[in-house]
Amino acid sequence: MRTTTVGDLRILLPDLDPDDLDSTSEVTDDLSDATVENASWRGAELEGVRIRSSRITGADLSESTWEPGTLFGCEITRTDFSGATLSGVTIERCAVTGSRFTGTRLTDIRVKDVLFEGCRFDYATLTRITAAGAVAFVDCILTDATWSSCRLPNIVFRSCQLARLELDSCQLHGADLRGNSLHDLKTSLGNLHGITLNEDQLPDITHLAVTELNLTVQRR
Known part of the structure; x- marks a missing residue:
């Protein structure tokens, strides 16, 4: 069993043997x-x-x-999901690295033991989007994205x-946002209820x- 730790979060990862995989x-x-x-699956309809x-x-x-669909126990590397629409997909025990989701629409997705890196x-x-287990974003770009009605307790963001x-009606209780700039977030404070910060981020929260x-x- 392969695992990684991000902050205080332990994530189960796929443990694939190349000799067991067919091309x-x-x-x-x-x-x-x-x-x-x-592989080129551009514009494919995966039902x-x-x-x-x-x-x-x-x-x-x-x-x-x-x-709908399922992605379980997979390693996804340098894969382009730009402009794709994913709905009702369960993603579990996956490592997604160096991949592009620019303009992607993800709806009613369930995630558990998933690492998004780079x-x-x-x-x-x-x-x-609902987290049923450990989920982390490391060195990811989420600028100008919109998250709505997401339930992601204990999620970790790093760098x-x-x-x-933009966060709208999200529940992030227990989320670890240490090591990220929060200054330009577009959110009400209610979306940040119960998150973990470090002292350097207090000015960002004050600004919000x-x-x-x-x-x-x-100034007097």
Whole structure:
């Protein structure tokens, strides 16, 4: 069993043996124990597709549609989901590295034991994303993204770019946001209830409070 730790969060990761994987470039309704390299699935309609215990590298899934589906025990590397629509997909025990979700629409997604590292989520729309276990974003770009009605308790962000990330009706209780600039977040304070910060981030929270409460701060 392979694990990694981000902050205080322990994440179960896929433990794949390349000798056990069969090479393919075709997507089927039940893709299992496969290695996929540089496949072009741009604009594909993936209805009910289940991908398990597989390694996907350099694939193009931009502008694709995937609903519903399952992604379990997979390593996803340098894969392009730009402009894709994912709905009703369960993502569990996966490591997603260096992949692009620019402008992607993710709706009703369930995540558990998932590590996103070095990924782009700029201009992405995440709606009703629910964490049922450990989830972390490390060195990710989330600028100008919109998260709505997401339930992500205990999620961890590390060294992420969050400028103009908009949070609406989200529940992040127990989330660890240490090591990120919160100054340009577009959110009410209610979305940040119960999060963990470090002292250096207190000015960012003060800025958000002054903006939300429309306070006038004067120098004597």
